[in-house]
Amino acid sequence: MNLVWLLLLVFPNACSSDGEVSINVSKRPDVVNLGSIFTFESMEGDTVAIIGPQSSVTAHMISNVANDLHVPLLSFSATDPTLSSLQYPFFVRTTQNDLFQMAAIADIVKYYEWREVIAIYVDDDHGRNGIAALGDQLVARRCKISYKAPLNPQASQADIRDVLVRVALLESRIFVVHSYAGWGLDVLALAKNLGMMDTGYVWIATNWLSTKLDTDASLPPEAINNIQGLITLRMYTPDSELKRNFVSRWSNLTNKETASGPMGLNSYGLYAYDTVWLLAHAIDAFFSQGGSISFSNDSRLNELYGGSLNLNVVSIFNGGNLLLDNILQVNMTGVTGLYKFASDRNIIRPAFEVINVIGTGVSKIGYWSNYSGLSVVPPETLYMKPPDAFMSSQQLYGVIWPGQTTQKPRGWVFPQNGRQLRIGVPNRISYREFVAVGPSTDMFKGYCIDVFTAALSLLPYAVPYKFFPFGDGRNSPSGTELVRLMAADVYDAVVGDVAIITNRTKMADFTQPYIESGLAVVAPVRKLSSSTWAFLRPFTYQMWCVTGIFFLMVGAVVWILEHRTNDDFRGPPRRQIVTILWFSFSTLFFAHRENIVSTLGRLVLVIWLFVVLIINSSYTASLTSILTVQQLSSLIEGIESLAASKDPVGYQQGSFARNYLMDEYKIHKSRLIPLNTPEDYEKALKDGPKNGGVAAVVDERAYLELFLSSRCEFSIVGQEFTKSGWGFAFPRDSPLAVDMSTAILKLSENGELQRIHDKWLMRSACSSQGAKLAVDRLQLKSFSGLFIICGLACSLALLVYLILMLQKFTRHKTESESSGQRSRSGRLQTFLSFVDEKEEPVKARSKQRQLEGASSRGTDEYASMDGSMRIRTEMPSNVGVGLELEGAKATQLFTS
Numbered sequence: 001m002n003l004v005w006l007l008l009l010v011f012p013n014a015c016s017s018d019g020e021v022s023i024n025v026s027k028r029p030d031v032v033n034l035g036s037i038f039t040f041e042s043m044e045g046d047t048v049a050i051i052g053p054q055s056s057v058t059a060h061m062i063s064n065v066a067n068d069l070h071v072p073l074l075s076f077s078a079t080d081p082t083l084s085s086l087q088y089p090f091f092v093r094t095t096q097n098d099l100f101q102m103a104a105i106a107d108i109v110k111y112y113e114w115r116e117v118i119a120i121y122v123d124d125d126h127g128r129n130g131i132a133a134l135g136d137q138l139v140a141r142r143c144k145i146s147y148k149a150p151l152n153p154q155a156s157q158a159d160i161r162d163v164l165v166r167v168a169l170l171e172s173r174i175f176v177v178h179s180y181a182g183w184g185l186d187v188l189a190l191a192k193n194l195g196m197m198d199t200g201y202v203w204i205a206t207n208w209l210s211t212k213l214d215t216d217a218s219l220p221p222e223a224i225n226n227i228q229g230l231i232t233l234r235m236y237t238p239d240s241e242l243k244r245n246f247v248s249r250w251s252n253l254t255n256k257e258t259a260s261g262p263m264g265l266n267s268y269g270l271y272a273y274d275t276v277w278l279l280a281h282a283i284d285a286f287f288s289q290g291g292s293i294s295f296s297n298d299s300r301l302n303e304l305y306g307g308s309l310n311l312n313v314v315s316i317f318n319g320g321n322l323l324l325d326n327i328l329q330v331n332m333t334g335v336t337g338l339y340k341f342a343s344d345r346n347i348i349r350p351a352f353e354v355i356n357v358i359g360t361g362v363s364k365i366g367y368w369s370n371y372s373g374l375s376v377v378p379p380e381t382l383y384m385k386p387p388d389a390f391m392s393s394q395q396l397y398g399v400i401w402p403g404q405t406t407q408k409p410r411g412w413v414f415p416q417n418g419r420q421l422r423i424g425v426p427n428r429i430s431y432r433e434f435v436a437v438g439p440s441t442d443m444f445k446g447y448c449i450d451v452f453t454a455a456l457s458l459l460p461y462a463v464p465y466k467f468f469p470f471g472d473g474r475n476s477p478s479g480t481e482l483v484r485l486m487a488a489d490v491y492d493a494v495v496g497d498v499a500i501i502t503n504r505t506k507m508a509d510f511t512q513p514y515i516e517s518g519l520a521v522v523a524p525v526r527k528l529s530s531s532t533w534a535f536l537r538p539f540t541y542q543m544w545c546v547t548g549i550f551f552l553m554v555g556a557v558v559w560i561l562e563h564r565t566n567d568d569f570r571g572p573p574r575r576q577i578v579t580i581l582w583f584s585f586s587t588l589f590f591a592h593r594e595n596i597v598s599t600l601g602r603l604v605l606v607i608w609l610f611v612v613l614i615i616n617s618s619y620t621a622s623l624t625s626i627l628t629v630q631q632l633s634s635l636i637e638g639i640e641s642l643a644a645s646k647d648p649v650g651y652q653q654g655s656f657a658r659n660y661l662m663d664e665y666k667i668h669k670s671r672l673i674p675l676n677t678p679e680d681y682e683k684a685l686k687d688g689p690k691n692g693g694v695a696a697v698v699d700e701r702a703y704l705e706l707f708l709s710s711r712c713e714f715s716i717v718g719q720e721f722t723k724s725g726w727g728f729a730f731p732r733d734s735p736l737a738v739d740m741s742t743a744i745l746k747l748s749e750n751g752e753l754q755r756i757h758d759k760w761l762m763r764s765a766c767s768s769q770g771a772k773l774a775v776d777r778l779q780l781k782s783f784s785g786l787f788i789i790c791g792l793a794c795s796l797a798l799l800v801y802l803i804l805m806l807q808k809f810t811r812h813k814t815e816s817e818s819s820g821q822r823s824r825s826g827r828l829q830t831f832l833s834f835v836d837e838k839e840e841p842v843k844a845r846s847k848q849r850q851l852e853g854a855s856s857r858g859t860d861e862y863a864s865m866d867g868s869m870r871i872r873t874e875m876p877s878n879v880g881v882g883l884e885l886e887g888a889k890a891t892q893l894f895t896s
Contacts, residue, residue, distance in 0.1 A: 058078075072320065100352070210267075231356055351367060447756060482496075511744055535623060558605060604793055
C-alpha cells in the first residue's frame with residue numbers, strides 16, 4: 001500500500017495570519033514561490049489532504065493543483081473572498097472570510113454617518129480582492145470608496161510617503177488600511193510623521209493589526225504611539241473552558257522559546273488548531289464509511305504543468321470527494337467555539353470584536369456579527385433573539401479618536417490642494433435682486449449671494465471659492481443646464497435662484513431650501529364695484545342651485561313626515577303647497593311657525609337648521625367682504641382654466657416651467673411664449689392674446705411677488721400648483737451640502753435669513769394691500785359634506801317612515817278584510833289614500849273593528865248553548881249594552 005501523507009504546510013511563524021506571511025513576502029519576495037515549490041514537491045508522494053497555505057496569493061496557485069488531484073486544501077488564514085468553492089471545489093476555508101470583515105467595516109462607517117473612505121492596501125490578490133469586497137459592502141449602505149491607494153508589496157518608505165501625501169490632499173479623512181502587519185505599521189509610522197494622526201482623522205485597520213498586537217506583546221513604545229486612537233477588528237472566538245486550557249498550555253509551551261516571554265496566540269493560531277482536529281474528525285468518518293486510500297495516475301498533469309517539478313509522479317486521490325464531503329459535514333466544538341460550515345462553505349456565525357487602541361493596550365468597544373450587526377452584547381447571547389429586535393438599534397461604546405479626543409470626527413475637510421471651489425452662478429438678465437453680475441465678472445451680489453456667504457461664514461472651516469458666471473448676459477440661463485455642467489465636473493457647486501425639482505435632484509444634492517417658491521399664474525385683473533346684483537356674488541351658480549333644491553327637498557320631506565299627524569300640514573292641495581314653500585324658506589331665518597310633532601321630522605329639522613346656520617354665516621361673511629374690500633376679477637381663474645383655453649401663455653426664459661406645462665398640463669409648445677424681463681411680462685399681459693401678447697404668465701412665486709410689488713393691475717389667480725424651494729447645488733454625496741444645510745437652518749433661527757430677505761426683496765405697499773380676487777367665491781365643494789349629511793338624514797327618515805306606514809297599512813288591510821272588505825283591486829290607490837288620511841280616524845276605526853270582533857266572538861259562544869237564540873251586542877261610547885232577542889223561546893224567557 002502506498003505511503004499516506006497528511007501534509008501540514010506551515011511556514012515560519014506558524015500561528016500568524018495571512019498578513020504575517022505577507023511580511024515575509026515584502027522582505028523576502030521569494031517566500032511565496034518557495035512555499036509553492038515546497039507544496040508541489042510534497043505532492044510527489046501520495047497526499048490525501050493539505051493544511052495551508054497561509055497566504056491567499058499562494059492559495060490561488062495551489063488550489064488549481066488541488067482540484068486536479070482531488071486533494072482537499074484546508075487553509076486557516078487565506079481570507080481572500082474570491083477563493084470560492086465554485087472556482088476551487090477542493091479549497092476549504094477554515095477561518096472567517098474577509099467578506100464579513102469588510103461588511104463589519106462598512107457597518108462602522110455607516111454607524112458614524114460617514115459617506116466616503118480612502119482605501120490604502122497592498123496590491124496583490126489579498127489586498128485587491130478585500131478592498132473590492134469593501135467597496136461592494138459600502139455601496140449597499142449608500143457609502144463609497146472615494147479613492148483607492150494601492151501599494152506594491154515591495155514598496156519602499158519613499159513610495160509609501162508619496163501615497164500618503166497624495167491622499168492627504170483629498171476631502172475624506174477616513175482611512176481603511178488593508179495590508180500585512182510589518183507593511184501596515186510602516187504606513188502608520190509615516191502617517192504619524194506627516195501629521196495625519198491628529199484630530200479629525202480616522203484610521204480603521206483590518207484584523208492584521210489585532211493579529212500583530214496579540215502575537216507580539218513586546219512592540220516598541222514608538223510603534224504603540226503611532227497607532228493611538230485607531231479602530232481595528234479581531235476575529236471573535238467565545239470564551240470557554242476548552243479555549244482557556246489551550247491558551248494555558250500554549251503559554252507553558254512557548255515560555256522558554258523567546259527571550260521576551262511567551263509567544264502570543266492570535267485568532268489564526270486558534271483556527272489552525274481547530275483545523276487539524278477538523279481534518280482528524282473527517283478522516284475518522286472517512287474510514288468509518290468504508291473509504292480507502294488509493295491513487296491513480298493521470299498523464300495529462302505532466303503535459304499540463306510540465307517543467308522540472310516532475311508532476312508525472314503525482315497521483316490523484318480516488319477518495320478525495322468522499323473526504324471533502326466528510327470535512328464539510330463535521331460538526332464539532334473547538335477552541336474557537338461551534339465549528340461547522342454553512343451552505344456557502346463559510347464558517348457559521350462569523351463575528352468580530354471592534355477594538356480601539358488606547359495607551360499601551362486596546363479597549364473593546366463592541367462586537368459585530370453577520371446576524372446582529374454592531375452591538376455591545378456578545379454575539380452568542382443574541383442568536384436566540386429575532387434579528388429585527390436589534391438590527392435597527394446598532395450600538396458601540398465610546399471611542400478615543402486620534403488626537404486624544406472623544407468627539408466623533410466629521411470625516412472630511414475641504415481639500416488642502418490649493419484649488420478653489422468653482423461655483424457656477426447664473427448670469428441673469430432679469431430679477432437681478434436675486435443674482436447680479438457686476439461690470440467686472442468678479443463682482444457678484446444679490447439675495448442668493450448674500451445667503452451663501454452668510455451660511456459659509458458659519459462653517460467651522462475655511463472654504464476657498466470663486467464665482468464663475470454662466471450665461472451670455474442677454475437671456476436668462478437654464479438652471480437645469482447649470483446643474484448638469486456641475487455634475488459633469490465643470491463646476492464644484494451652483495449658487496443662485498435654482499429651484500429644487502425632480503430631474504435636478506437626480507444629478508446633484510441640494511441644501512435645505514433658503515426660500516420657498518412654486519409655480520403660479522399671474523393675469524390682468526380689473527376692479528369690481530358694487531352692483532345691483534352684488535348680493536348674488538358670495539355663492540357660485542352651482543351653490544345657489546343646490547341650496548335652493550335642498551330647501552324644497554327638506555320642506556317636502558317634513559311635509560310627508562308630518563302630514564298624517566299635524567293639522568298644520570293638512571288642508572286643500574293649494575294650501576299644502578304654500579305650506580311647503582313657506583316652511584322651507586322660513587327656516588333660512590329660523591322663522592317657521594309650524595310645530596313639528598313627529599320624532600323623524602324633528603330629527604330632519606335639527607340637521608337642516610345646522611346646515612342653514614353654516615350657510616347663513618358663510619354668506620354673511622362673504623358678502624361683507626365683497627362690499628367692504630376691493631374686489632378684483634380676471635377671465636383666468638387658475639392653471640386649469642388656462643390649460644383648457646387656446647390662448648398663449650408666457651413663461652420666463654430658461655425656466656423649468658416650460659417643460660412642466662408641456663408634460664403635466666399638455667399645453668402645446670406653440671402656445672408657450674418665452675419672456676425675459678418684467679417689462680416683457682407687463683407688455684405681453686397688457687397687449688393680451690388678441691394683440692400678440694399672452695393671456696397669463698406662469699412663473700415661480702418668488703419672481704411674481706417681486707413683479708407684482710409695483711404693478712397693481714395684475715395679480716396671482718388661483719392657487720400655487722407646485723411646491724418647491726431654492727437651494728444651493730453640490731455634487732452627489734458631497735458632505736458640504738449637509739454642512740451648508742445646517743448653516744442655513746442656523747440663519748433661519750437667528751433671524752439673519754429674514755434680514756437678508758428684507759434687504760433685497762422688501763415689497764412696496766401695492767402688493768401688500770391684500771386685494772382679493774372674485775374667483776375666491778364660496779364653492780359648492782366647501783359645503784358638499786353638509787349637503788351629503790342632510791341628504792342622508794332625509795333619505796333615512798323617509799325609509800323608516802315608509803316601513804312604519806307599510807306595517808300600519810298591512811294591519812289595517814287585514815282588519816278590513818276580516819270585516820268583509822275583501823277587494824284586492826287598487827291596492828296602490830288604497831295605500832295612498834291610507835297615507836293621506838289623518839291618523840286619528842284611522843285609529844278610531846281600527847279600535848271599533850276590534851270591539852266588533854270581540855262582540856261577535858261573544859255572541860257565537862252564547863248561541864252555541866241555545867241554537868234558537870241570537871245575541872247582538874253593541875257598545876257605543878256613551879250608552880250601555882243593548883240586547884236584541886229573537887225567537888219565541890227567548891221572548892217567553894225574558895217575559896217571565
